[in-house]
Amino acid sequence: MPAERISCDVSSAPAAVAHVRRMVPEPASVADAVREIIATVAAGGDSAVLDYERRFGGSGDPLRVGEGELAAALAALPGDVRSGLEMAIxxxxxxxxxxxxxxxxxxxxxxxxxxxxxxPVGRAAVYAPGGKNPYPSSVVMGVVTARAAGVExxxxxxxxxxxxxxxAVLCGADEVYRMGGAQAIAALAHGTETVPAVDVIVGPGNLYVQEAKVQLSGRVGIDGFxxxxxxxxxxxxxxELEPLALDLLAQSEHGEDSPVVAVSSDAGLLDALAARLDADGGRGIRVLVHASDTEAVLSFLEGFAAEHLQLAGADAEALAPRIRTAGLLLVGEHSGTAFGDYVAGSNHTLPTDGRGRFASGLSARDFRRRMAEVRIGAAAADALARAAVPIAEAEGFAMHAASMAARMRENRPS
Structure with missing residues (x-):
């Protein structure tokens, strides 16, 4: 399928962004189905999780993976894969x-x-999706970051x-559970006879997994949708354009609903990229945006708020400090997105769908919370009470006012 070509200037960049975002199909609603799964697991525990596992193609084996099975998996891991994972870790x-x-x-x-x-939170869970292929890199991104945060x-x-x-063994996970889908998220949030409830759940997954995380976000912390x-x-x-074209094609491997966009004020560069992308013959959302000038390029980038944003070419270093909304910013022609997916050191769990405008990639902060600790001496209490008592009275909280007034100098026992 040929890549679509559009043009924009600074004023039309928002419309161009909206056009590209509309190309991504709206997901089907699974809210009711997920709500039922969560309720069933909350009530039924292990048996409900195992029933869903069997129903959706799982093995029905015990939920917790045994130490022997984990050791065997590590022993069977190819040496080059292990070396790569150890570098990522x-x-x-x-x-x-x-x-x-x-x-x-x-x-x-x-x-x-x-x-x-x-x-740090006390307990955290990292979900890794199944489907066509396993994603050990997602285990690394979640477990290593949780460990860095100090999660017990x-x-x-x-x-x-x-x-x-x-x-999971290489990263130092404490337990591994063989379960997937919304039932896994429900089990982790509510706890079962085998699965302890956790405080935070992170990691990618299909629409059912994401919907379950959203529905349970009032019970546990999540990393986002x-x-x-x-x-x-x-x-x-x-x-050199060939590696950059391969970066775009690599991103298309995530699925036909994963948009890949190239933006430039140089029409010749876009023509060359289009020829390479079209020669691949693949399907998916591929868009080439011809911007009128560098400011139009920046306007499109900031509005699109890409999950991954690569800057390559003569303008890359000048543009980089002006970028505010990317989930991950990769600067320079050798900074391919795939490195960020695996071993660069940045996290690959990133805000999608333009959420980089307000959200961040996974970090230690997702597994930690900030708690204020206050110490007020007698002199400070007197000064604070004189300021705060009128506010409490204005809000109709008489006992709030009284509790502070009791600490005024003249009201303390002599």
């Missing part, structure tokens, strides 16, 4: 540890101290596969 871990926020303490004018403490217990849930099991993956390439003169 090291790089992702180093970046994740560097991204943890330091604690802060503030002494305010009235004398009270407010300390902002970073504390980290478990993996996924349809059973030796690659998943081996990756993952829609179809996307890639936007902004290319300017001075680069």
């Amino acid at each position: 090291a790089n992702v871990g180093e970046v994740a540890r560097a991204g943890a926020d330091p604690e802060a303490e503030v002494v305010l004018a009235q004398g009270q101290r407010v300390r902002l403490r970073e504390v 217990r980290v478990v993996v849930a996924a349809p059973p596969h030796p690659l998943i099991h081996a990756a 993952a829609g179809p993956s996307d890639l936007c390439l902004a290319v300017s003169p001075g680069v």
Whole structure:
């Protein structure tokens, strides 16, 4: 299927973005089906999960993967795959540890101290999708980042596969559960006889998995809703196009609903990319955007808020500091998106569907929460009460006012 060609300037860039986003088909609604699965698992525990596993093609074997099976999977792992996973584990871990926020303490004018403490959640789950292929890289991205955050217990849930099991062992997961789909998310959120309830669930998955995470987000923390993956390439003169065309084609492997977009103010570069993409003969959403100038390129990029944004060519370094909305920004002709998927050290769990406008990729912060710790001395309490009592009275909270007024200097026992 030939790539679609569109044009834009700064003023029409929002319309061009909307046009490309409309090309992605709306997912079918599975809300009611997922709601039923969650309720059934919450009530039925292990037996309900196993029933759904058998119904949806699972083995029906015990939910927890045994130590012997995990050890066998690791022993059978090809050496080159193990070396690659170990590099990914090291790089992702180093970046994740560097991204943890330091604690802060503030002494305010009235004398009270407010300390902002970073504390990890107690239990986290990493979901890895099944389907046509296993994704051990998703295990790495989730488990290693949770460990870097200081999470005490980290478990993996996924349809059973030796690659998943081996990756979980290499990453140091505490338990592995052979279950997938919405029933796995429900089990992790509610807990069953075998599966302990967790505090946070992260990881990609199909529409049922994503819907279950959204429905259960009031009970557990989640990393967000993952829609179809996307890639936007902004290319300017001075680069070899073949690797960049392969980057676009690689992104299409995620599915026919995964948009790949190339943007440039150079029509000749787009013509060359179009010829290479069309020669591939594949299907999917492929769009070439001819922008009137560099500012129009930037307007499109910021509006599209790509999950993956590659900048290649003479303008790459100048554009990079101006990008605010990409899930992952890859700068330079050698910075292919596939490296970010595996071993670059950045996380590949990223905001999709333009959510980079307000959301971030997975990091240690998704497994930590910030807790304020307040210490108020007598002098500070007196000053604060004089300011806050009128507010509480205005809001109609008499006991709030009384509890603070009791700490005024004149109201304390002598």
